[in-house]
Amino acid sequence: MLRRVATAIAASAVLGATLVACSSGGGSTASGSASDIEAALKKGGTITYWSWTPSAEAQVAAFEKEYPKVKVNLVNAGTNTTEYTKLQNAIKAGSGAPDVAQVEYYAIPQFALGDALVDLKSYGFDSLKSDYSTGPWNSVNINGGLYGLPQDSGPMALFYNKTVFDKYGLTVPKTWDEYVADAKKLHAADPTKYITSDSGDSGFTTSMIWQAGGRPFSSDGTNVSINLQDEGTKKWTSTWNQLVEGKLLSTIPGWSDDWYKALGNGTIATLVTGAWMPGVLESSVKDASGAWRVAPMPTYDGTAANAENGGGGQVVLKQSKNPALAAGFLKWLNNSSSSVKVFLASGGFPSTTADLNSKDFLATAPEYFGGQKINEVLVDGAKNVSSGFQYLPFQVYANSIYGDTVGQAYASNSDLNAGLTAWQKSLVDYGNQQGFKVTSK
Secondary structure (H helix, E strand, C coil): CCEEEEEEECCCCCCEEEEEEECCCCCCCCCCCHHHHHHHHHHCEEEEEECCCCCHHHHHHHHHHHCCCEEEEEECCCCHHHHHHHHHHHHHHCCCCCCEEEEECCCHHHHHHCCCECCHHHHCHHHHHHHECHHHHHHHEECCEECCEECECCEEEEEEEHHHHHHCCCCCCCEHHHHHHHHHHHHHHCCCCECCECCCCHHHHHHHHHHCCCCCEEEECCEEEECCCCHHHHHHHHHHHHHHHCCCCECCCCCCHHHHHHHHHCCECEEEEECCHHHHHHHHCHHHCCCEEEECCCECCCCCCECECCCEEEEEECCCCCHHHHHHHHHHHHHCHHHHHHHHHCCCCECEHHHHCCHHHHHCCCHHHCCCCHHHHHHHHHHCECCCCCCCCCHHHHHHCHHHHHHHHHHCCCCHHHHHHHHHHHHHHHHHHCCCEEEEC
16 A cells, blocks of 8 residues: 655645555444444444534533433544544544544545545445535545545525515526626625625635536545636636626625624625525524525536535544444434434535435425425425535645635636636645645646
């Protein structure tokens, strides 16, 4: 097995990442079996679980009630990058990592190729494939290994403020050309109004490239290819540049108090984002109850095509002293109806096909969305997610330097292609410095 070790220091944060890429697929397979899980759950023990999801506390309580001999120490080690920094530091130190951790899909490859995660195929988890929708399942399968189970899903959709659309005579766009036309019409009618907000976000960019058919990243062990000027990427930039260069996008930072306020008062008319957004709107933009609706993602040629935005699952760390028990907890967490029920009650959008096809789930009609059966739209979106998209084995680092490259194009209202080209150069240089063999097209 060929191993290459490197230390990555993120530009925007102290993010140490030891990357160990293996030619056989990025990590050895832990010994274990389905019977080991049953025995471990029966015997009991204590494991530690790192998670920031709102449903975690209730899920742990439900698990411990079902398996009273198991104690789960729940720790909120921070969200995304904050947790990943702590996790990577523990991996580097050789101790201190949890048994199970919540990790977003884009970050799983970095930890999998760093030989830090248990390949769950050894426990027969690959037989669960049909239980999950395509996008999330592909996101936990990396170079032949299964390094987690999906929890939520983020098929994209168009969330729009119907009150604003009605007031300004906008039609719900079915194509991106129509979306741009709406952006121009809205801002011309009222310069304080914007079709959406986007000051530069790496996750949004990669999702939009994905939906446009772009496949800018590919990796196989230590071999990595980057092409942020492929046909799909240029298809997206040809549309989005019209909004960036035309100053038709709100630059209010996402997730800020001002952003929530703008979503509530109609300053921002739409959001192009993942299916997990309804819960956020209901809890954080209460003043706009009844105004928002959900529509399918606009497309380029009328052919349904979608991508994932956000979402993640849970992984078992190789540092675990009881991996069978950890795997048993993980399987219950993301594959049992009792756990998923708790997750849905907290506003999560499932990755499990049984729940996505549930009549009750599809019939949900929140008052916040004017009684619309929004899950019918979101589930259709999940069915239309195109396959074949990959993240970089150092995507956490890639996202950390996005603002220094593509972000500058947003700041200057200039060509996104220039920013993407700069991002690519930085990523190629970085990857090669860390021991990967990175080619650029």
